[in-house]
Amino acid sequence: METTQQTGEPGAAERRRRELLEAADRVVLRDGPKASMNAIAAEAGITKPILYRHFGDKAGLYQALAVRHTDALLDSLRAALDAPAERRRRVESTLDTYLAAIEARPQVYRFLMHPAEDSHTAERGFDVGLHSAPLLRRLGEELAQVISERVDLGPGGERLARVWGHGIVGMMHAAGDWWLGERPCERADLVAALTDLLWGRLATAGNREDGPGF
Amino acid sequence: METTQQTGEPGAAERRRRELLEAADRVVLRDGPKASMNAIAAEAGITKPILYRHFGDKAGLYQALAVRHTDALLDSLRAALDAPAERRRRVESTLDTYLAAIEARPQVYRFLMHPAEDSHTAERGFDVGLHSAPLLRRLGEELAQVISERVDLGPGGERLARVWGHGIVGMMHAAGDWWLGERPCERADLVAALTDLLWGRLATAGNREDGPGF
DNA sequence: CTCCGGAAGTTACCAGCGGTAACCCACCTG
DNA sequence: CAGGTGGGTTACCGCTGGTAACTTCCGGAG
Structure with a gap:
């Protein structure tokens, strides 16, 4: 002592x-x-x-821990986002950075993503939101801001950027979570697949000749 | 009695x-x-x-409930996916179906997404996966299968389809969760924004003239 | 009719959790 | 020396998921 x-x-x-x-x-x-x-x-x-x-309370400690890790992760991600390269390379690098992080410390990120609720807190009238993972929300907002201030999306671009921010982060998270559990391929393959998805390959790919079409 | x-x-x-x-x-x-x-x-x-x-145990009841709702939701989603229309319309319709479902019963879907862990189960050696939401996994696998059997993705298409399945589902989930909490726009706007994202608009959009570029 | 097996259901409990009240003790200050 | 204040502990509360052991009611076999 x-x-x-x-x-x-x-x-x-x-x-x-x-x-x-x-x-x-x-x-x-x-x-x-x-x-x-x-x-x-x-x-x-x-x-x-x-x-x-x-x-x-536990939520407070959780939040303090989350802020710490989120800050660190966000720094890495911002660095990847700011690297001098073409847009696609940056997206790939950002995805890879995130995946490398959760690969290195899966326990920590699982803790951050699944806080297990506070139990007796809620009941604020209608009550809908902010229940789950603040880390994801922060990442989403951050990405939204980056997109919004760098990409020209025309009118309504603000809203578009926020949707995309949260959507992309969710995609990254879910795919990463699944990948961590099953390890079906190398990290680079996952990155490439996700980037292809974001680059609209689903829209341009043709139907299978032997399938019912899509 | x-x-x-x-x-x-x-x-x-x-x-x-x-x-x-x-x-x-x-x-x-x-x-x-x-x-x-x-x-x-x-x-x-x-x-x-x-x-x-x-x-x-609680996980068993949770699973039984999840299977029920997942089955129902999957039926709706499959219907949307099978509607006679062009690919983009189908994707929009599928997203809208999912969002309408979570909008109608937010409590239920929050329960399904955040099971709060079983506590004393795990420890299977290395242990990584299947901790969180089986609903998302099932949706991801299902979507992967649909993509895989209908879209021609060339060699490695199997893996690509699985990544995309989980990625798209994650995107849908995260964006939907965020949207439920903040209600920043109409459902249709959200659907359009997400579809634009999947259709590669992030790749084709130009840089802002006044920003650092992306 | 009697007795038995077995399913449905109950009470009462256990360990562990998050969270808190009340106390203790060492130190620095006046 | 008195005493207050901050770091620390013990012992508890209410609740959770989960279980053991007992009761009750039924249909069927002798």
Whole structure:
């Protein structure tokens, strides 16, 4: 235990917080989405209540963790998006960056994608949204912004960009999730297939001669 | 209670099962993804253990419910996919069918998409997959099959079709989820935007003159 | 009619979860 | 020395998914 107590420095709380987050990271990396507050506290060498003092509730800790990883991932993705190359190369590079990330730390990203709900929070009148994965939403919004400010989509382009942002992120996520589970091909193949899809190959491909047509 | 017991008919168990599923449907429709076994049992007018006798565990009941809804939805989607029209119209119609479904019963589809994990099941060695939403997987595989048997994709088309199936379904799901939460536009607008995306408009659109280019 | 097997259903419980109240103790300050 | 304040703990609450053990009712066999 070392009795490192009452340091007095104002920055101590933030450092402690980072320590706790790193401990949480470790246990999430080990246990996946079913990481419990007890386990995280134990890994950090302390007990639950101080975790709750720092993060409020599980959603708070989840959010802090998510912000961390999302920031890191977003930096990588922005770098890929900004590389000096033609548009298709950039899209490929971005997809590959995302897939490499979830391949390297599947447990973490599963935790981020499936938060398991807060349980007794909701009931805000009509209530529809913001239930699931904030990471995906953030990625979607971010991509939407990039598209919106760089691609000329004419009138209504704003809306189009947002739809595309969330749609592309969803495509990436679902395909990546499925690929992680079945590993049916190399990462590069997956990237190529998805890029082909975004490049409209579904529209231009011909019907099979022996099929009912499409 | 009516004392309807020991009927002797062999089909009685199946009818009971359907009754229970309908009760589960009702409470899921009311409580969303946080529907508990207790609540479902209460709604069905019985207690937990018999629920467990019928479905094994929560995952079993979840699966039974999912199969039901997925079957129904798949029928609608197949109908849309098979309508006599050009390819683009079919894709639009399919997207619209899906979105209309989740718009009509958001609670149900949220429950299906976010099962909240079983907790103490896993640990199969390396363990990666099949953690989350079987509905999405089924939709993805189904769409993959349709694409694969109708569209001529040349060599490697099988793999391409599977990637596209899961990718398109993911796009549909994420965009739909986001749209349900924010309602930024009419359903028809969303359908058009997604179809444009699949038709490669991202590839053909020009760069903004005032932006950094993409 | 009696007795038995078995299915339906119940009560009562278990372990574990997220979350919290109340207490403890060491330190720094006056 | 008094005392307040921050980091920490124990012990608990209500709830969840899941189960063991008991009761009740039925149809059929002797």
